Amino acid sequence: MSAVFKKIIRDYKLSSRLIPVFTLAPELELACARVADFIGEKFMGESEPLVKEMLDHGLSAYRRARKTGDSHIAFMQGLFETAHLLYAHRYVARDGERYHVWSPMFEPVPAFEARHETLEIGMSDERCPESITQRSAAFQLAARALTGENFRLYFEDYDVAHAFADSEPVEG
Known part of the structure; x- marks a missing residue:
C-alpha cells in the first residue's frame, strides 16, 4: 500500500469502511493505491480532496449494490465516476x-x-481547454489504476461507464 493511500485512509478514517471491499476484492486495494498515487492528496474535488471524494463515491456505490449485485463492480464504477473533475x-x-x-x-x-x-x-477556477466526456475521463484514469485483467473484467465485460448520463463533453 502506498504512503499517500495510507495517509488518506488514516486522515479520513476510511480503514473500517474499506476493509469489506478489500476483503471481497483484494485487487481493488492496488487500484485505489494507484489512484491515490496519481492524484495525490492536495488536488481538490468539489469540496474535499478529490481522491477522498472518489473513495467515498466508491464506498457509496458498494453499499448500494452489496445485496443486489456485483458490489466490487459498483465500487469501481463509483471510484471512477468523478474522474472528469481532473479536467x-x-x-x-x-x-x-x-x-x-x-x-x-x-x-x-x-x-x-x-x-x-x-x-x-x-x-x-479556469477549466481545462480539452473537451472530455465523463466516460472518457473514467476510462483514462482506470487505465492508469487497473491491471490488464482487472481492466478487462471491470470495463470490457461489465462496461461500468454505461451509467453515465451522457457522453457529451463535461462543462466546468
Missing part, C-alpha cells in the same frame, strides 16, 4: 506572474507538485 479546474503552480499548469493525465499530480515544490500550488 474541471486547472491545477497550477504560481511563480509571481508566471504560471506552471498541470496537464491532466500526462503525469501524476505529485510529480508536478515535486517539480514546483518551492512555488505556491493550488486550484484555478
